[in-house]
Amino acid sequence: MNETTPAPSQEPRPAIDCRALTKTFGSLTAVDDLDLAVPRGQILALLGPNGAGKSTTTEMMLGLATPDAGEVRICGTTPTDAARRGLVGAMLQNGALLEDTPVRVMLNLVAGVCAHPLPLDEVIERADISSLLRRSTSKLSGGEAQRVRFALALLPDPEVILLDEPTVAMDVETRRRFWERMRHVAADGRTIVFATHYLEEADQQAGRVVVMDQGRIVADGTGAQIKARIGGRAITLRVPDRAAAGPLAHLDGVTSVDVLEDGRLRLATADSDATLRGLFTGAGLPAISDVEVTTPSLEDAFLALTSH
Template sequence: MSDDIPLARLRGVHKRYGNVQALAGVDLQLHGGELLALLGPNGAGKSTAIGLLLGLLRADAGSVELFGRDPQDLAARRGIGVMLQDAALPPTLTVGELLRLTASYYPSPRGVVQSAELAGVADLLRRPYAKLSGGQQRRVQFALALCGRPRLLFLDEPTVGMDIQARQRLWGAIRALVADGCAVVLTTHYLEEAEALASRVCVMAHGRIISEGSVDALRARVALKRVLCRSRLDLATVAAWGEVAEARTEGDRLWMSTPHAERLLRRLLAADDQLDALEVQAAGLAEAFTELTEAADAAASQPEAA
């Protein structure tokens, strides 16, 4: 399969659960060597889209392909790895036993030691799974997801329960897999994780894709800017200005978000002639996500035209 042919694809997909429209005409493609962050509030349709690609659900309309096949085809499913948020694993088996068992389901798996080292659990191979901490169990689940040499890896909230060091190590492993040509679908509520890892971001709301593109392109779509400075002005005064959407202190600096950056800069300079360390930044992914989903909520609440 050449690089320009999608590894997985949704085309015009609709899915309902009774009266609830979970997906309403979704189009999505996944290519080798990219990390797609699939973001959205609860109920946006993320889990349904992933369930369709995994072959766990059937679409009501539209088409779903995994490596050009039906996602329920065994040959297609052998090309994926999955790390779900909730995993029920045999608690009495050791980490090494779990890896050997899972690897046995694939035609050309990674070796147990290689999988364990990539996931940072090589020192846990003889430990029973039930004796591990929550963060250690998540790292083992990651090792299980990658042991079959997947061409497409699904990671659902992969770093929940991990400390900062473990999270950074897992990020490094994910980057290595992507560099090796693996496609990764990441769902996470840690927006800084998506910002750090994603080559493409897809934001969903109300069963539709409302934004898709690079992190920089998504940030550029929103009006908010960040303004940072050192100032003699107090936080309460600045927070009350009409140009300021949000204000707080970060160390010795004021941090403000604003849809009116030029007006705010002029007001700051006029109010404090000793203003220092002034910096203007594009909105972060968190601000962009919030603005996009709030706009989608507002649009969904409007009554349809007669």
């Protein structure tokens, strides 16, 4: 290599690359200048309150919505081309199934238009739908229909799978089995992006959690990193007389004091060690009991990040 030739990029091409992606509906900016690169093989959860822009982002990744600005590349190509080449599979909220058609017939029809479909037996096994094959699509329960939609997402043997709230109609056991199967699918090196409202699901199933709010990314990291972003810990305790609790707000590290429904106090602290030292050794403090130190849940972090 001569000195003027730049070194080739060591970064492999991301499976999904959104750059300055923007989508407006009238005066509403549903997705606002969003940059998001998803490396191959990553499982990413898109988390956000209603209207955050998760579905619109997913639809642009699929080429079902056209960005007003910016662009999406899937495996280095446009979403439409990626879909045509079977590089992407999707499971959308209430995605339509062919009406009143036996599940196996519908799968065969869809496989017929896939560029390189996964063998049907493998799809059936992976999506856990062997008991549903003769059933009419019009007679499936919400959770069963979701499994069939998952089968449809797998059929093209895609590199990228996009799932919009995939477990929404599933009971706890079905949801557990769904994720068990999804992990199998992910183990093949596929890239999976799923939108969810279930915070625990994001934390447990995704290596990366991206929190969206008002069309923008407000946090991006592992579940643990997102919890850490709001920092600190909480110390709950009981005091015999709440009127005497004023000095607690001045302890080292304390950022706020709230009264919980059961009468205990909750001290948010940026330095729980310093706060605890002060609690037990400080002068002029009320007698305290029932002391508990907790880290925020992902739910707490999510609310802190998205409350306006």
